[in-house]
Amino acid sequence: MINSMAANHAVWPKEDDAIFGLAAKAQEAIKKYGKENVIDSTLGALVDDNGDLVCFKTVYDELKSLPNAKIAAYALVAGQPEFLEAVQEACFREYRPDAYIKAVATPGGTGSARHAIYNYTNPGDTVLVSDWYWKPYATISEEYGRKVTFYKLFNDKNEFNIESFKENFETLLNKQKRLVAIINSPAHNPTGYSLSDEEWDQVIDIMKENAKNQENRIILFVDVAYIDFADNERRKFFKKFSNLPENILVIVGYSLSKGYTMYGMRQGAAIGISSNKEIAEEFYYSCAHSNRANWSNCNRGAMEVMARITKDPDKFKAYEEEKAKYRTMLKRRAEAFVKASEEVGLEILPYRDGFFISIPCSNAKEVSDKLMEENLFLIPLKLGLRFAVCAVPEDKCKIAPAMIKKAMDSIK
Ligand SMILES: Cc1ncc(COP(=O)(O)O)c(C=O)c1O
Structure with a gap:
């Protein structure tokens, strides 16, 4: 048998x-x-005090008011243009980095993690993740024949362990000459930690120092799945991704699952940030190709709802x-x-x-x-x-x- x-x-x-x-x-x-x-x-x-799943009324009223065709139709492979604009506004708010920025729709934040891991590592490469981590980073890496190595998230003082990050970052980069490093902040899963602005400065200094070697390709995947449940001040670090060296690409993984209570609707975006226009374009077409190959296109209705809420000041205020x-x-x-x-x-x-x-x-x-x-x-x-x-x-x-x-x- x-x-x-x-x-x-x-x-x-x-x-x-x-x-x-x-x-x-x-x-x-x-x-x-x-x-x-x-x-x-x-x-x-998010569950309310009665034990019922919180489903934002502002989101679901909007969804139910859509003409059927706006829900039923295929979306564009890279995502609807209004959504791709709205998602950048919702993500960065007033802290949009000064850079070339391109967004691609993905099924939840998971899809963006997939694109960062698969499209920016070579077979057999190792991805850098913190030791307290969201398991799917490892599952996705395994799925594609990649490995993960861990830096310690905290030092003895319970601050971001910049020494451990640096040591592992440099070891892997020196070996591979390309590295995808993942930071899940603000509101890290599973600890609820958010890097301070000073800690972000230290991370960026390490990346810049290592970018001096032109052979290196540095990709930082910033998972902001929970950002909409942190104070707006927690978005400040995005500004720090302005004018980075060309061999640093930042990919932000944005999700509508938590911030819009759309968990099962499977919608998010991968947002690429680069000081080089070509690199930003390459990111866009690389992710769009992956969309077509894996799930074709994303949830049209979810994109429609999010764009409508973000673009209408009254609806946005209510949300x-x-x-x-x-x-x-x-x-x-x-x-x-x-x-x-x-x-x-x-x-x-x-x-x-x-x-x-x-x-x-x-x-x-x-x-x-x-x-x-x-x-x-x-x-x-x-x-x-x-x-x-x-x-x-x-x-x-x-x-x-x-x-x-x-x-x-x-x-x-
Ligand atoms: C750390 C982290 N990243 C990303 C996600 C993305 O989730 P989704 O694909 O549902 O948007 C989650 C959801 O649990 C998460 O906890």
Whole structure:
């Protein structure tokens, strides 16, 4: 009996996505014990205090007002022109870098990560990622025969570990002469960290120093999937991508999943920033070719909605107001979790913005299993536990740290 038909490169372990698996278990517990008795902190989606998924009214009213043809029609391969303009405005706001900038539509931020990784590395190359990281960076790299190496995200003072970034960046670049380095900020998944403007300066200094060698090709992928849930000030760093050396290309991965509550609609953009017009054009055509080859074109209705909201001042204001309400809700939950952690002596990583808070621990799986017995569901990672404040009401954010601390102490 044969047990495999797939080509060698397409055979992977038979395992389902761990996060979605735990989320399903949490849902089972909710059915069995009632939602008031379960803390479901698994998925990275914004849930209100009733346990319902937040779906922005401003977004879905707009979608439902569209003529069917605006939803049903094919979109252009690179994306609708109005969307490509709107997405740049929404992403950069008043901090647009002084550079040649080209955007291409992608299915979510995931598509932009795919384009950065595949189109800017050679087969067998290694991509640089932080040790606390969003797993699909590794999944995408593996899919295409690329590897990942990790820099330490934090130093002993719980600041961005610029030394570790520099060391790994230079080692890989010297070896490969081209490097895709990934920084997920602001509102990093899974820690909620955002680089300060000074930390961004240090990153850019390292890139510029290494760009002096004209042979080097430096590609920085900046994943801003959660930027719309950080303060506008957190966009300031974009300006720093002005007038960079020509052998540095910055690719920003923008997503409508969180900022517009369009998770399942699969829409985002890859935005290339270069001081060289040719390089920006090359980026555009490279990504457009990849679109055609992989998914042809993206979600026409999602693009239409986003462009209409961004271009109409009244609609934009209403959207901003709705989002601000939920940002406040998120902030209060995170503050409650941070404060309660301090009170019970639970060590957490520095949280600044966004959907998640992380707890370093060496036996995350055991702790997570233990907490499941008490109906607290969170995500075990290699380096610790991820708690999704986006999914948990404030009162439960207050009690969760004590439960986590107790479970960790009981296993030590
Ligand atoms: C760090 C990070 N990057 C990118 C994404 C992109 O998600 P999507 O493809 O749904 O836009 C996510 C979503 O979970 C994420 O957490």
